[in-house]
Amino acid sequence: MTKFADLNLSASTLKSVKRMGFEEATPIQASTIPAGLEGKDIIGQAQTGTGKTTAFGIPMIEKIDMKNPNVQALVIAPTRELAIQVSEELYRIGSDKRARVLSVYGGQDIQRQIRAMKKNPHIIVGTPGRLLDHIKRRTLKLDNVETLVLDEADEMLNMGFIEDIESILETVPSTRQTLLFSATMPDPIRRIAERFMTEPEVIKVKSKEVTVSNIEQYFTKVTEKEKFDVLSRLIDVQSPELAIVFGRTKRRVDELSRALSIRGYLAEGIHGDLSQARRMTVLKKFKEGRIDILIATDVAARGLDISGVTHVYNFDIPQDPESYVHRIGRTGRAGKKGMSITFVTPREMGYLRVVEQTTKKKMMGLKPPSLNEAMEGQQRLALDKLTEAAKESDLKDYSQLAEEFLNDHDPIQAVAAAIRVLTKEPDTTPVEISEERPLPSRGGGGNRGGYKGGSRSGKGGGRGGSGGPRGGGSRGGSSRGGDRRGGGKPQSSGRRKSYNNN
Numbered sequence: 314m315t316k317f318a319d320l321n322l323s324a325s326t327l328k329s330v331k332r333m334g335f336e337e338a339t340p341i342q343a344s345t346i347p348a349g350l351e352g353k354d355i356i357g358q359a360q361t362g363t364g365k366t367t368a369f370g371i372p373m374i375e376k377i378d379m380k381n382p383n384v385q386a387l388v389i390a391p392t393r394e395l396a397i398q399v400s401e402e403l404y405r406i407g408s409d410k411r412a413r414v415l416s417v418y419g420g421q422d423i424q425r426q427i428r429a430m431k432k433n434p435h436i437i438v439g440t441p442g443r444l445l446d447h448i449k450r451r452t453l454k455l456d457n458v459e460t461l462v463l464d465e466a467d468e469m470l471n472m473g474f475i476e477d478i479e480s481i482l483e484t485v486p487s488t489r490q491t492l493l494f495s496a497t498m499p500d501p502i503r504r505i506a507e508r509f510m511t512e513p514e515v516i517k518v519k520s521k522e523v524t525v526s527n528i529e530q531y532f533t534k535v536t537e538k539e540k541f542d543v544l545s546r547l548i549d550v551q552s553p554e555l556a557i558v559f560g561r562t563k564r565r566v567d568e569l570s571r572a573l574s575i576r577g578y579l580a581e582g583i584h585g586d587l588s589q590a591r592r593m594t595v596l597k598k599f600k601e602g603r604i605d606i607l608i609a610t611d612v613a614a615r616g617l618d619i620s621g622v623t624h625v626y627n628f629d630i631p632q633d634p635e636s637y638v639h640r641i642g643r644t645g646r647a648g649k650k651g652m653s654i655t656f657v658t659p660r661e662m663g664y665l666r667v668v669e670q671t672t673k674k675k676m677m678g679l680k681p682p683s684l685n686e687a688m689e690g691q692q693r694l695a696l697d698k699l700t701e702a703a704k705e706s707d708l709k710d711y712s713q714l715a716e717e718f719l720n721d722h723d724p725i726q727a728v729a730a731a732i733r734v735l736t737k738e739p740d741t742t743p744v745e746i747s748e749e750r751p752l753p754s755r756g757g758g759g760n761r762g763g764y765k766g767g768s769r770s771g772k773g774g775g776r777g778g779s780g781g782p783r784g785g786g787s788r789g790g791s792s793r794g795g796d797r798r799g800g801g802k803p804q805s806s807g808r809r810k811s812y813n814n815n
């Protein structure tokens with residue numbers, strides 16, 4: 314195990330890292346930081362949630378010359394949310410050094426960004442479209458850039474950003490150090506990376522599996538029509554602390570968030586057609602636990618680091634295995650435990666096998682819970698609430714009434730009534746979910762889908778950088794739901810039930 318103190322870092326960086334609560338470097342950090350400090354170009358691949366941001370962030374910040382007021386480092390990220398998140402992490406790493414970090418992305422007032430540019434940031438984190446916009450307006454000069462990072466490079470390729478990235482790279486001195494990071498590294502991106510880089514060192518954290526072992530991976534076989542009821546029941550039984558539900562299309566995300574709200578869950582969705590302000594609000598609510606279910610398209614959730622996500626539900630199995638890896642990687646981060654459940658329609662079983670071939674890990678079968686089991690899950694949740702309340706010493710004001718009640722009632726009857734009142738019964742209000750066409754059927758073997766075309770139009774997310782705000786961001790009744798579902802959160806995973814066929 315490598316400690317940050319053994320990595321020859323400056324006192325200011327060490328201090329910041331310590332304040333962030335990091336002591337030991339993760340494996341990708343332990344190997345990337347020294348190579349990065351030597352100035353090497355690096356292709357870094359490591360599992361989701363293993364600290365790649367800090368792996369490139371530390372050498373980048375160490376290199377910043379505080380006497381030089383120019384932009385010295387540039388990070389390109391596929392989405393706005395990711396640009397913000399990465400800039401926040403870089404800001405924390407550079408806070409004792411007082412390095413100035415600015416994020417720029419589409420959907421935010423460009424004049425405001427131009428004013429911020431005038432304050433001489435050392436590091437810019439941005440989405441491709443908006444970065445190009447600034448370059449063309451000459452509000453961003455990159456001739457002093459010494460470090461360039463491509464985060465989630467494969468996703469930028471998927472989103473058709475590659476030409477934008479090429480144009481940006483043309484304005485950055487070729488003597489720069491280039492670092493490229495992702496959890497998955499499909500061949501096309503490797504080739505492109507190598508074209509832009511000089512003798513890159515490939516740092517791949519050795520592991521048999523592409524996904525981290527702290528995520529329990531399940532699949533459940535369902536028909537398209539059953540999906541929504543199965544999802545509700547799973548949520549009732551598993552009572553996730555925070556959950557992300559992935560849908561294949563923007564329409565799917567909208568319909569799911571509406572339907573979950575109607576059934577009383579605190580759920581909202583994000584995708585690329587919503588305004589930037591809306592996306593930020595939803596994410597903030599999710600991070601603060603004011604909603605506990607986030608419904609998202611693939612792209613909208615790329616790289617997102619939200620602590621406390623205990624469950625990922627793939628309402629629709631993703632077409633490409635890389636997507637799967639990134640989706641389930643929103644849980645089980647920084648060593649925490651997580652669970653993923655992938656819904657597969659009978660026709661899509663071939664895709665499941667392709668995913669398993671890529672991850673080199675078999676998913677376990679999970680029998681969809683019955684209505685009774687969902688009910689039982691909710692009763693247990695009610696009991697948890699009761700147990701929690703019973704621990705409080707401050708129940709004096711209630712004891713008089715309790716005693717009177719117990720004089721007239723059998724104690725078991727009394728407690729049963731309390732549980733019943735607290736139990737939120739599984740809601741079966743009919744909801745409307747349009748049928749999504751299943752993925753074209755395919756055999757178990759063959760090539761890995763998804764990376765043949767340059768762009769993936771129609772998939773959620775949209776281009777993060779270019780242009781102004783997208784869409785209106787209004788969407789019918791998403792947060793209509795009542796109180797926080799069940800209230801009390803499961804205290805341990807011990808009461809989590811699994812329906813394992815195997």
Ligand SMILES: Nc1ncnc2c1ncn2[C@@H]1O[C@H](COP(=O)(O)OP(=O)(O)OP(=O)(O)O)[C@@H](O)[C@H]1O
Nearest residue numbers: 335337338339361362363364365366496616618647
């Ligand atoms: N050395 C460390 N010790 C403890 N926690 C860490 C360490 N390094 C990073 N973290 C935390 O781990 C979490 C995941 O880090 P990060 O987002 O950089 O992962 P990632 O590898 O980029 O994942 P993804 O592939 O999903 O983008 C963050 O909350 C980060 O603050």
Ligand SMILES: [Mg+2]
Nearest residue numbers: 365366464616
């Ligand atoms: Mg990342």
